[in-house]
Amino acid sequence: KQEVTQIPAALSVPEGENLVLNCSFTDSAIYNLQWFRQDPGKGLTSLLLIQSSQREQTSGRLNASLDKSSGRSTLYIAASQPGDSATYLCAVRGNTGKLIFGQGTTLQVKP
Amino acid sequence: NAGVMQNPRHLVRRRGQEARLRCSPMKGHSHVYWYRQLPEEGLKFMVYLQKENIIDESGMPKERFSAEFPKEGPSILRIQQVVRGDSAAYFCASSLLAGDNTGELFFGEGSRLTVL
Numbered sequence: 675k676q677e678v679t680q681i682p683a684a685l686s687v688p689e690g691e692n693l694v695l696n697c698s699f700t701d702s703a704i705y706n707l708q709w710f711r712q713d714p715g716k717g718l719t720s721l722l723l724i725q726s727s728q729r730e731q732t733s734g735r736l737n738a739s740l741d742k743s744s745g746r747s748t749l750y751i752a753a754s755q756p757g758d759s760a761t762y763l764c765a766v767r768g769n770t771g772k773l774i775f776g777q778g779t780t781l782q783v784k785p
Numbered sequence: 786n787a788g789v790m791q792n793p794r795h796l797v798r799r800r801g802q803e804a805r806l807r808c809s810p811m812k813g814h815s816h817v818y819w820y821r822q823l824p825e826e827g828l829k830f831m832v833y834l835q836k837e838n839i840i841d842e843s844g845m846p847k848e849r850f851s852a853e854f855p856k857e858g859p860s861i862l863r864i865q866q867v868v869r870g871d872s873a874a875y876f877c878a879s880s881l882l883a884g885d886n887t888g889e890l891f892f893g894e895g896s897r898l899t900v901l
Contacts, residue, residue: 767890770841776827
């Protein structure tokens with residue numbers, strides 16, 4: 675049974691810092707991994723999708739890496755801004771078709 | 786190209802009533818997934834449907850919950866005889882290609898159910 679863990683559960687940093695969010699999964703037989711952002715009371719916004727054959731994806735200040743063999747992914751946020759404050763969710767998709775989510779990392783960027 | 790549409794966005798029910806949540810997938814998407822997010826918790830998979838078929842309902846409670854995705858119209862998540870523990874945000878997602886597990890899932894804004 676696939677399990678996804680995100681560390682840390684919460685993170686508070688001053689504006690401008692670079693930061694790394696971690697995601698680990700127990701079953702390496704995945705098709706892809708997605709990082710999402712969720713603002714309080716809102717839906718999920720897809721940030722990055724990494725296919726199992728890829729090592730990383732980049733979008734603006736965000737960079738996500740994937741090491742399938744070790745069951746790990748990281749989301750790197752460069753030059754953090756207060757507007758980056760949100761909960762970041764990692765999810766993996768296996769051959770069942772469904773996404774399995776981690777519990778999320780709640781990020782606060784202080785001005 | 787509209788995204789995944791869910792309604793109602795907010796729903797209040799008294800214990801014992803029925804709740805019906807609707808989800809219209811993105812245009813051209815034939816796969817729908819329902820997730821539940823309890824307060825302060827992560828998203829838990831409930832059910833995966835294709836048009837007129839339930840593919841995986843391993844996350845659905847055995848009683849009171851049902852889901853459908855008819856040939857025409859939105860997918861419906863139905864909760865009968867609601868209890869306070871059903872209070873949660875219910876999210877719908879859709880994806881494009883049949884059998885394509887590499888595809889991206891797109892989520893709606895969610896329906897927030899409050900049971901009084």
